[in-house]
Amino acid sequence: MSVAPASNRLSRGRPARAAGGFAVAVFLASALLLYSAPEEKRITLYSNAANYSLPVLERNGDEYVGLLELFEPLGAVSARASGSHWKFRYYDVESDFTAGKTRARIRGTDYDLPSNFLLENGRGLVPLSCLGTLMPRILGGPVTFNQNSRRLFVGNVAVHFTAQVSKTTPPKLVMNFTAPVNPTIATSPGELRMAFNHEAVVAPGSQALTFDSKIIPSASFQENNGAADVVVAATVPLMASFANNGRTIIIEPVPQAAAPSQAATQVPRPPTSAGVVPATSNNAPIGIRHYFAVVDPSHGGDERGASLTDQLAEKDVTLAFARRLRQELETRGLATMLLRDSDATLSLDQRASLTNSAHPAIYICVHAASQGRGIRVYSALVPAEAENRGPFLSWDAAQAPFQLTSRSAGANLVKDLQNKQIPARSLIAALRPLNNITTTAIAVEVAPPSDDVSQLTSPAYQQLIASAVAAGVAAFRDKLEAGR
Amino acid sequence: MIPRSLIIGVAILLAATLGMSVYVWRIRSRVHRTEVSALNTQPVAPPVSGATERVTLYIAYDDAGVLRPQPVHIQLPAGRQERAAEILRALLTLYLDKSSTHPLGTGSEIRDVYLVDPGLAVIDLNAAFADNHRSGVLVEELTVVSLIQTLTANIPGITRVKILVEGNERDTLAGHADLSNFYDVPALTQAVAQLQGQ
Numbered sequence: 001m002s003v004a005p006a007s008n009r010l011s012r013g014r015p016a017r018a019a020g021g022f023a024v025a026v027f028l029a030s031a032l033l034l035y036s037a038p039e040e041k042r043i044t045l046y047s048n049a050a051n052y053s054l055p056v057l058e059r060n061g062d063e064y065v066g067l068l069e070l071f072e073p074l075g076a077v078s079a080r081a082s083g084s085h086w087k088f089r090y091y092d093v094e095s096d097f098t099a100g101k102t103r104a105r106i107r108g109t110d111y112d113l114p115s116n117f118l119l120e121n122g123r124g125l126v127p128l129s130c131l132g133t134l135m136p137r138i139l140g141g142p143v144t145f146n147q148n149s150r151r152l153f154v155g156n157v158a159v160h161f162t163a164q165v166s167k168t169t170p171p172k173l174v175m176n177f178t179a180p181v182n183p184t185i186a187t188s189p190g191e192l193r194m195a196f197n198h199e200a201v202v203a204p205g206s207q208a209l210t211f212d213s214k215i216i217p218s219a220s221f222q223e224n225n226g227a228a229d230v231v232v233a234a235t236v237p238l239m240a241s242f243a244n245n246g247r248t249i250i251i252e253p254v255p256q257a258a259a260p261s262q263a264a265t266q267v268p269r270p271p272t273s274a275g276v277v278p279a280t281s282n283n284a285p286i287g288i289r290h291y292f293a294v295v296d297p298s299h300g301g302d303e304r305g306a307s308l309t310d311q312l313a314e315k316d317v318t319l320a321f322a323r324r325l326r327q328e329l330e331t332r333g334l335a336t337m338l339l340r341d342s343d344a345t346l347s348l349d350q351r352a353s354l355t356n357s358a359h360p361a362i363y364i365c366v367h368a369a370s371q372g373r374g375i376r377v378y379s380a381l382v383p384a385e386a387e388n389r390g391p392f393l394s395w396d397a398a399q400a401p402f403q404l405t406s407r408s409a410g411a412n413l414v415k416d417l418q419n420k421q422i423p424a425r426s427l428i429a430a431l432r433p434l435n436n437i438t439t440t441a442i443a444v445e446v447a448p449p450s451d452d453v454s455q456l457t458s459p460a461y462q463q464l465i466a467s468a469v470a471a472g473v474a475a476f477r478d479k480l481e482a483g484r
Numbered sequence: 485m486i487p488r489s490l491i492i493g494v495a496i497l498l499a500a501t502l503g504m505s506v507y508v509w510r511i512r513s514r515v516h517r518t519e520v521s522a523l524n525t526q527p528v529a530p531p532v533s534g535a536t537e538r539v540t541l542y543i544a545y546d547d548a549g550v551l552r553p554q555p556v557h558i559q560l561p562a563g564r565q566e567r568a569a570e571i572l573r574a575l576l577t578l579y580l581d582k583s584s585t586h587p588l589g590t591g592s593e594i595r596d597v598y599l600v601d602p603g604l605a606v607i608d609l610n611a612a613f614a615d616n617h618r619s620g621v622l623v624e625e626l627t628v629v630s631l632i633q634t635l636t637a638n639i640p641g642i643t644r645v646k647i648l649v650e651g652n653e654r655d656t657l658a659g660h661a662d663l664s665n666f667y668d669v670p671a672l673t674q675a676v677a678q679l680q681g682q
Contacts, residue, residue, distance in 0.1 A: 305659055306619035314619070314659075348655075367660070369620035372549050376622055381675055383665030396665055425549070428675040429625045430662040432655075445621045 043128065044226035046200035047154035049074050049459050050323040053197075053226050053341060056128060056150065062115045063128040067097075069343075070131075071138070073320050074154070075459045078311060079124060086117070086124040090138050097124055106137045149223030151200075158202040163219055165211040173216050173232060173251040177201070180246030182335050183230075192238040192251060196228040198330065203228075215253060246333045292334040292480075293473065294360040297322035298367050298443075301345025308370045308453050315343065317368035317456050321446055324462050325366065328470030334477065352436035356398070361480040362409065362473060365434065365443040370453045374423025375465060377414050378443040379406040380434035399435045405483040406434075409476055410442045416472035422465065440480055444469060535559065541575045542633040542676075544586035544626035551630055551679040553637075568597040568605065568639045575634050586626060589616020595650070597635070603643035604666075605635055614649045617658040624661035626679065633676050636669050643669050 041056035043065055050073040057064045071077045071090050078089045084099040095106040099119035104111045111134065118125040126134060131152060132145035144153040161177045181201060183194035203221040210218045219232045232238065237254045297318040299305030305314025322338055329336040337358055339351055346354075355363045369376075380399045399406065410426045417424035434441045446465055448455040455461050473480070537560045540553045558574045560567045572594045579588040591612030598606040617627065628647065636642045645667040648654070654663045 299659070303659070367621050369622060371546055371618070371620050371623050376549075378621060381667075381671060383662070383668065425678075427622070427625070427678050429621055429660075430628070430665065430667065431621055431625075431660060432662045432664070435662075435665075443621065 039225065041150070042226040043070075043131075043150040043152060044197075045070065045073075045152045045154065046157045047074060048157060049463065050320075050327050051198050051200065052323050055342065057125060059118055059125065060115070064118060064125040065128055065131070067124045067126050070135075072316065073323050074139070076454070076457050079122075081119060081122045081124075084119070086119050088124060093138050093140070095138060097126070106134070111137060146223060149228075150226045151223060151228070153200055153202075157200045159200050160202060161204060163204065163209055163211075165213045165216055170253045171211075171213045171215050173211070173219070175230075175249045175251070176244075177247050177249075180331060180333055181249070182246055182330055182333070183249075185240055187238065190233060190235070192232045192234065192240065194230045194232075194240070194249070196230070198326075199228075201228045201230075216251070290335065291337040291358050291360045292362070292477075293329050293336045294339060294355045294358055294363045295322045295326050295329070295336055296339040296351050296355070296363065296365040298365055300340050301343055303345060305367075306369060308368060308456060312454070312457065314368045317446070318366045319343070320457070321368065321462050321466060322366045324466035325364065325469060328466045329473065332470055332474040334470075334474060348433040349436070352398075352433035355433075355441075356436075356438045360439055361477075361483070363434075363437045363439055363441040364469070364473070365431075365441070367443055367445040368456055369445050369447050370456075372447040373449060374425075374447055375414075375417055375469070376425050376427055376445040376447065377410040377417075378427050378429040378431055378434065378445065379403065379410045380437075380441060381428045381430040382435050383430065393438065396435055398438050399441055402438065402440055402483070405440045405479070406442055409440050409473075409480065412476050413442065413444075413469065413472040416475060417468050420468050420471075422468055440483055539571050539574070539638045540634070541571075541578065542630050542637065543575070543578060544630045546586050546623065546626070548681075549622050549626070549679075550681050551626065551633065551676065553680075564639065565597060565599045568599060568635055569594060571638050572597060572607065572631060572635060575630065586623075586630070587618075588613065588627070589618075592616065599639070599642070603641055604646065605639070605642045605644070606646045606648060607631060607635070608648045608651055611650050614654060614657055619658040619660065621660045624657045624659075625675075628657060628661045628663075628667075629672065629676055629679055632667055632669065632672060645669060 041058070041063065042053045043056050044053045045051065052073050054065055054069055057066075067088060068077055068079045071088075074090075076091055080087045086097045086099065088095045088097065093107055095104060097104045097117040097119075100116050102113045102116055104113060104117060113127055113134070114129050115127040128150070129147060132143065132147070135143040135145070135152070135154070139154065141155055143155075144158075146152075159177055159179045159181065161175050163173060163175045166172045166174060179199070181196060181199045183196045183199070186193050186195070203223070207221045208218065209220065215236055216232060216234050216238070219230060222229045222231065232251055234253070238251050239254045240249055240251045242249055297315070299313075299315035299318060301315075303315065305318065308314055308317065319340070319342075323341070326336045326338050337360070339354055340346055351365075380403065382397050382400050382403065393401075407426075407428070414424040414426040429443070431443055434443055446456065446462075449461055536557050538555055538557050539560070540555050542551050543554050544551055556574065558570065560570055576588070576592060576594055578584060579586055580590075580592060589612060591610070593610040593613060595608040595610050597608070600606065617624065631647070632645045635645065647657075647663045647667075649663070657663055
């Protein structure tokens with residue numbers, strides 16, 4: 001009789017100890033993960049050509065950035081390492097850097113870097129702190145660099161805003177911007193946060209704004225790690241809506257009766273879709289952004305794509321063009337996600353999975369070629385053996401239900417480009433991952449305007465094509481939204 | 485005194501060893517000859533015997549980015565599968581010519597064509613064909629559609645086509661045209677029409 005109680009105690013004690021041990025293990029693993037995954041430092045550059053973000057590297061206690069990557073989206077660049085010398089060319093401006101030295105020559109005159117120039121596997125790295133003086137010398141124009149927030153403005157590209165609370169009941173905070181914006185919006189108790197990751201939004205006169213309202217008493221502007229945030233403080237849950245083609249954001253209290261259900265279902269919307277961003281009263285952010293378009297710069301990383309010239313890889317042209325296309329689409333109020341914004345390797349399956357998870361209205365894959373002229377727009381040729389069964393889509397034939405809208409979108413885009421005197425053709429091709437995409441999907445292959453393949457890197461040509469493609473997509477917006 | 489049975493046993497073992505050695509030596513020589521022929525990437529010469537027949541080749545033109553039918557007369561063997569291979573080799577001969585409208589890389593070759601009922605054709609390219617092919621969506625599509633359309637226009641009954649490289653599956657021809665899946669010939673009709681400028 002004395003054995004049974006002891007056994008029971010034992011059996012009760014083991015799970016308790018096991019659970020305790022498991023909890024400690026989970027805590028330690030979480031702590032380790034959090035410790036080992038610090039936020040990647042980034043620098044963001046805003047210009048008329050493109051807005052883009054690059055990783056910042058830590059070397060010898062200083063922050064560095066790759067010079068070639070920094071200038072690449074701005075125009076025709078090339079670099080050549082010769083021994084310890086690294087010759088960099090931006091259009092006709094030549095610069096000569098020496099590995100391990102601070103002295104450089106730019107436009108034929110000496111220039112001293114604050115820290116040594118570094119050469120790593122043929123890649124030239126310059127200290128971040130010099131960009132405010134180095135870039136104007138190379139670009140020949142004004143550059144504003146906020147080193148603390150790592151935000152760099154080339155030319156007069158800053159987006160300013162005003163904020164004012166109306167005296168209505170309930171009060172509304174009306175923010176007017178000088179250009180369309182499309183922030184990611186999230187809420188937590190007592191605040192609504194707008195993250196401007198791609199827009200050159202700058203602080204108003206003061207970083208802290210106060211309003212004569214008990215419900216929306218203040219807002220603040222913060223810059224950090226290549227992005228800007230506007231945080232609106234409030235005593236009640238807030239929601240945001242967009243007007244004036246994305247130039248105006250109106251923030252107001254969530255109607256009491258509607259708040260709980262909206263909080264559970266609604267997510268941020270692109271500016272032009274008259275979307276409403278509801279606030280929640282819990283800690284779960286509702287920052288799941290709905291993208292209208294996903295732009296996929298094909299190839300990347302280890303996969304160079306076509307060698308357009310001895311020096312020029314397809315992966316670099318597609319990235320530069322895709323950045324411009326994103327900018328042009330967002331300027332038209334179409335929220336756009338870029339599948340890769342650096343020289344990263346992505347498999348075709350990863351590209352399709354990321355796109356399908358984002359549920360965009362259109363997927364645009366960007367290719368570049370040295371053969372032919374102008375633009376070729378492709379839609380998918382769905383393979384033979386793939387078959388969709390009821391609600392289950394075959395991975396290889398996932399595009400089948402969207403083939404008609406994809407071909408229609410491609411044909412419309414081609415017509416639009418031809419109206420702008422840009423040579424364009426619509427074709428069908430077995431080109432992955434088009435057949436794996438569960439939305440309207442097209443691929444755009446950009447060929448040079450003449451025999452000169454280097455024209456593919458011309459900012460003017462890229463801008464012309466990106467603008468024309470974005471305009472074509474925007475013109476088809478309603479049908480794409482309907483087919484989403 | 486060594487037992488007689490042991491002597492006989494050792495003698496048999498020695499004879500077997502000798503026989504095996506000769507056999508292995510002959511096998512090695514045969515493998516070497518096979519490897520040498522595999523390395524030979526020169527195009528296979530057209531058949532010297534057989535009736536001359538009219539076939540239609542669908543030839544790619546890079547400058548206009550189009551596909552155009554061109555009737556030619558070539559000698560063809562009797563077997564359906566052999567005919568398929570010879571028709572594609574005739575197409576390849578044009579592409580490997582110096583004045584080609586759609587040049588292919590040196591050493592490109594059709595290793596074989598297999599016709600598998602019902603309606604499946606498998607085109608096996610050599611490694612040089614894919615490795616030396618120019619990269620680009622249109623230039624690769626022109627090659628693939630040219631091969632498939634030439635094959636299906638001259639060999640009736642093909643509904644699906646699979647392209648292999650050295651007998652193995654390959655993701656793409658040169659970074660773009662998908663080779664991982666089967667091509668549906670009826671579905672390809674519209675692509676062919678577009679490439680013919682229709």
